[in-house]
Amino acid sequence: MNANWDKVFQIINKPERRIIGLMSGTSLDGLDIALCAVKGKGSDTSVRILEFKTVPYTDGFKKDIKSIFSKRDADLQMISLMNAQIGLVHGGMILEAIASWGLKPDDVDVIASHGQTIFHAPQSLHGLEGYPNATLQIGDGDHIAVKTGIVTIADFRQKHLAAGGEGAPLAVYGDYLLFSKPGEDRIMLNIGGIANFTYLPGNGDASKVFSTDLGPGNTIMDQYVQKNYPGLYFDKDGSISASGTSNGLLLDALMKEDFLDAGFPKTTGPELFNLSYLEKAQKQSATTDLSTADVMATLCNFTARVIVRAVERCFGVDNTFSMYMSGGGMHNPELVRRLNEALPGVAFYTTASLGIDPDAKEAVLFAVLANETLVGDVVNFGDRQGVPAVCMGKICLPY
Ligand SMILES: Nc1ncnc2c1ncn2[C@@H]1O[C@H](COP(=O)(O)OP(=O)(O)OP(=O)(O)O)[C@@H](O)[C@H]1O
Ligand SMILES: CC(=O)N[C@H]1[C@@H]2OC[C@@H](O2)[C@@H](O)[C@@H]1O[C@H](C)C(=O)O
Structure with missing residues (x-):
């Protein structure tokens, strides 16, 4: 037997696995690296975050990614180069993080790598008859495995597509396993570039659980700030x-x-919600002369309205659920104020009150997905559209 498999079997048989979950989302701000101790599987999964850091991207690296991000006419050579480059850069960031925690690569069993989404194209967005749902994450897993010497599970979204989903949101699997609570209806709201939520009914009925993208998020606000406020990357606080x-x-x-x-579930990305989307709306409403501050206030309100409309569609006026937030948008007090005002009576928390750092949550979810791929049984939501019963990711071996 190839010695790599021996290593994988040893990892599978451990009572607790040390898994590094990685997330680099649509905001292109950096790489979230969460070292997790994961025990059990399925609904018996338990996770402790041992270490967490976000390693910011350099301006040059951001520029390179942006040159091929969400663009239909991106340069094919640059895409090929960046597939390897992102893998190498992420591998280097992981090695530095491990050293900064006083550990060695051997102390880590597995890396769970999301990669960098450069284009998201569900049928509902591309609209091309006869073509499937598609999404593309680059930052090759073999490069990470070889550079770090650590078994790497990568490219999680393709199996979801192959089994009939849109490749996202994958949060549903981890949210269900980690955060379902008998007797409490929960909404797990993540406000990243794109906002999404998972609905976890208190009666534990897996056939009712779903996760869906809602719309923006921070993405249009971020793009507007970067264009109109040179030197700023987002609207801090x-x-x-x-x-x-x-x-x-x-x-x-x-x-x-x-x-x-x-209707839910559905997915989207900056391919739809971008500055052209804003410009079109400004023209339609004859508001092209608004001040930049007023545009930002409107965009912030837009994100809040998008979230509130989706919540109301889910629950009507019944506000007896609890909302657990994560993602960078929860650090924006103006956005959170608008959400609080529009949803009176809803109990707002962050995932910190469930023991998971809200900035690390998405990275943790990929660690949980990798754990399921290694030791789990397939999570079954009743084979409804958008939540196929699959385990995900490709196993990349270090040598
Ligand atoms: N202090 C803050 N004030 C306002 N906004 C903030 C603050 N901190 C973070 N953000 C917002 O959060 C964004 C980063 O969020 P996050 O890292 O969750 O996104 P992401 O994971 O890249 O996106 P996605 O989940 O859509 O893939 C920033 O670009 C910014 O818009
Ligand atoms: C294609 C893609 O990368 N989608 C991301 C993005 O960021 C937020 C939202 O859009 C979500 O659908 C997804 O990420 C999370 C981690 C998910 O799959 O649950």
């Missing part, structure tokens, strides 16, 4: 949006989009 006034006409135009009215 919501100070720009708090200084402006939300414009009703522009907000109405932004809310007019079929995706926002489509």
Whole structure:
């Protein structure tokens, strides 16, 4: 038997696995690295975060990724180069993180790598008849495995697509396993570049659990700040949006989009929600002369409205569920204020109160997915559309 498999079997047979979960999302701000101690499988999974850090991307690296990100006419050579480059850069960041924690690569059993999404194309977005749902994450797993010497599980979304899903949101699997609680209806809201949530009914009925993208997120706000406030990457603490006034006409135009009215589950990305989307809405509503602060206030309100509309669609006016937030948007007080105001009576928490650092949550979820691939039984949600019963990821061996 190839010695690599011996290593994999040893990992499978351990009572507790040390898994590094990685996430580098649509905000392109950096790589989240969560070293997790994972025990058990399925609903008996337990996770302790041993270490966590976000390693910021350099400006040059951001620029390289942006040159091929969410663009239909990206340079094929650059995509090929970046597939290897992202793997190498992530591998280097992981080695540095491991050393900074006083550990060695041998102390880590597995890396669970999301990679960098560069294009998300569900049928609902590309609209091309006869073509499947598609999504593309680059940052090759073999490069990470060889550079670090650690077994790497990567490229999780392709199996989800192959089994009939849209390749996202994958949060549903980990959220269900880690955070379901008998007697409490929960919404696990992640506000990253794109906002999404998982609904976890308190009666534990797996056939009702789902996870869905909602719309933006921070993505349009981030893109607008980067264009109009040179030197800034995002609206830190919501100070720009708090200084402006939300414009009703522009907000109405932004809310007019079929995706926002489509049923759950659904997925999207910056391929739809971008500065062209904003410009179109500004033209339609004759609000092209708004101040940048007012545009930011409206965009912040837009994100809040998108989330609130989806929550209301799920629960009507019944506000007896609890909301557990994660993702960078929960650090924006102006956005959270708007959510609190629009959803009175809803108990807002972050996943910190469930023992998981909200900034690490998505990285942790990939560690859980990798654990399931190694030792789990397939999580079955009743084979409904959008949540196929699959384990995911490709196993990349270090030598
Ligand atoms: N202090 C803060 N004030 C306002 N916004 C913040 C703050 N901290 C983070 N953010 C927002 O959060 C974003 C990063 O969020 P996060 O890392 O969760 O996104 P992501 O994982 O890249 O996206 P996705 O989940 O869509 O893939 C930043 O770009 C910024 O918009
Ligand atoms: C294609 C893709 O990378 N989608 C991401 C993105 O970021 C948030 C939202 O859009 C979500 O659908 C997904 O990530 C999370 C981790 C998920 O799959 O659950």
